[in-house]
Amino acid sequence: MKTHMNIPVFIPHLGCGHSCAFCSQRSVTNVMAAPSPESVAFSIKEALRTKGDKKAEIAFFGGSFTGIPRKDQEAYLLAAKPFLLSGEAEGIRLSTRPDYIDEETVSFLKAHGVKTVELGAQSMSDDVLEKSRRGHTAADTRRAARLIIEGGLTLGLQMMTGLPLSTPEKEAETAREFVRLGAKEARIYPLAVFYATPLYAEMLSGRFVPPTAEESVDRVADALAILEEGGIKVLRIGLMETQTLSSCIAGGAYHPAMGEMARARLWRNRLEKALSGLWGDVTVFCEEKLISSVLGHKRDNFRFLSEKYPVRLSLAHTEKGVYLLQNEIRKEILI
Ligand code: SF4
Incomplete structure (x- = not known):
């Protein structure tokens, strides 16, 4: 394109x-x-x-x-x-x-x-x-x-x-x-x-x-x-x-950097909603172009969420979209 x-x-x-x-x-x-x-x-x-x-x-x-x-x-x-x-x-x-x-x-x-x-x-x-x-x-x-x-x-x-x-x-x-x-x-x-x-x-x-x-x-x-x-x-x-x-x-x-800051906050809010009911090791699967927004500046989003909830977050790549995986539980985040 x-x-x-x-x-x-x-x-x-x-x-x-x-x-x-x-x-x-x-x-x-x-x-x-x-x-x-x-x-x-x-x-x-x-x-x-x-x-x-x-x-x-x-x-x-x-x-x-x-x-x-x-x-x-x-x-x-x-x-x-x-x-x-x-x-x-x-x-x-x-x-x-x-x-x-x-x-x-x-x-x-x-x-x-x-x-x-x-x-x-x-x-x-x-x-x-x-x-x-x-x-x-x-x-x-x-x-x-x-x-x-x-x-x-x-x-x-x-x-x-x-x-x-x-x-x-x-x-x-x-x-x-x-x-x-x-x-x-x-x-x-x-x-x-x-x-x-x-x-x-x-x-x-x-x-x-x-x-x-x-x-x-x-x-x-x-x-x-x-x-x-x-x-x-x-x-x-x-x-x-x-x-x-x-x-x-x-x-x-x-x-x-207002645009990046707002996009990162949007993703923090989305992750926070999706994290409800999850605990322990949670992997965030994320497509390439969204990684910086999902992580936030200097991984701020992951730090904030790990301090607020009983989770340890890690990042992995996927082809399309964003979803969370904890053992067998998979939560899609609709964009
Ligand atoms: S209409 Fe637009 S250009 Fe005119 S005074 Fe308002 S903001 Fe300024």
């Missing part, structure tokens, strides 16, 4: 007339000005040089694509079009806000080669959205999700953990609703508080205490389990590291 390659094109803050309490788009993307269509075409061409036999997709991220004037959207999409026609890229994806999607927009995007639309849903709880000054409701996300799927595009949804008024239960419910809405892909962003944002002021005054990275790992792991068990592919956990990112963050849950 061909591996996948995204060609990211960042359009910071372009098209966004909002100011969410947590947002610092320019810090996140490390790009200050919107690129011209010509420079977009040039950077796609450059990126394709390293494509090899990978499947390439052009990805407009960082702003609210469908909020920019239609003629500018068209200019960007036309800049990408020659690479679709030549077969060098297989499609276009973009991110936008739920309230910037309507039926006509979906048709326009589809006609210009867009295959996937990612919505910044962030939460499916209206009180959380309002407190974060998102300027849209959960109903907007439901409506946009339906239009995207009915229009024949793939739906991606993005959620955040740790926002003001949010709780682990609300985040789990957001993940469950993503499954019900028919999303095929998701991203999870634990809250990082950037300097010079409204949330930073709240944090400084002590009115808001964001969850730390360690506190966020459990919340992210729970959402991840719901999404993946619901058939959604989780493309990213946590903000992408850039040269300047950590210097822009004042608090919250940013950690460059």
Whole structure:
């Protein structure tokens, strides 16, 4: 199977007339000005040089694509079009806000080669959205999700953990609703508080205490389990590291290894459930690609479980899946 390659094109803050309490788009993307269509075409061409036999997709991220004037959207999409026609890229994806999607927009995007639309849903709880000054409701996300799927595009949804008024239960419910809405892909962003944002002021005054990275790992792991068990592919956990990112963050849950930490916690939780009723020597059979998540960083998961339960854990390889074996007792872990 061909591996996948995204060609990211960042359009910071372009098209966004909002100011969410947590947002610092320019810090996140490390790009200050919107690129011209010509420079977009040039950077796609450059990126394709390293494509090899990978499947390439052009990805407009960082702003609210469908909020920019239609003629500018068209200019960007036309800049990408020659690479679709030549077969060098297989499609276009973009991110936008739920309230910037309507039926006509979906048709326009589809006609210009867009295959996937990612919505910044962030939460499916209206009180959380309002407190974060998102300027849209959960109903907007439901409506946009339906239009995207009915229009024949793939739906991606993005959620955040740790926002003001949010709780682990609300985040789990957001993940469950993503499954019900028919999303095929998701991203999870634990809250990082950037300097010079409204949330930073709240944090400084002590009115808001964001969850730390360690506190966020459990919340992210729970959402991840719901999404993946619901058939959604989780493309990213946590903000992408850039040269300047950590210097822009004042608090919250940013950690460059958040994805690995959350996956390891998810597996610790799964192992813990499966260990119930077992004792003594237990072998964890595990397929190759899951070993680091199952063991955890420096075998943390095995250490934690061996201290908490009367078991001695060892690892063995298997072709596919994960299961536990104690003498004759075999417990499959469904993924
Ligand atoms: S909608 Fe997106 S780009 Fe606009 S302020 Fe909110 S987070 Fe930032």
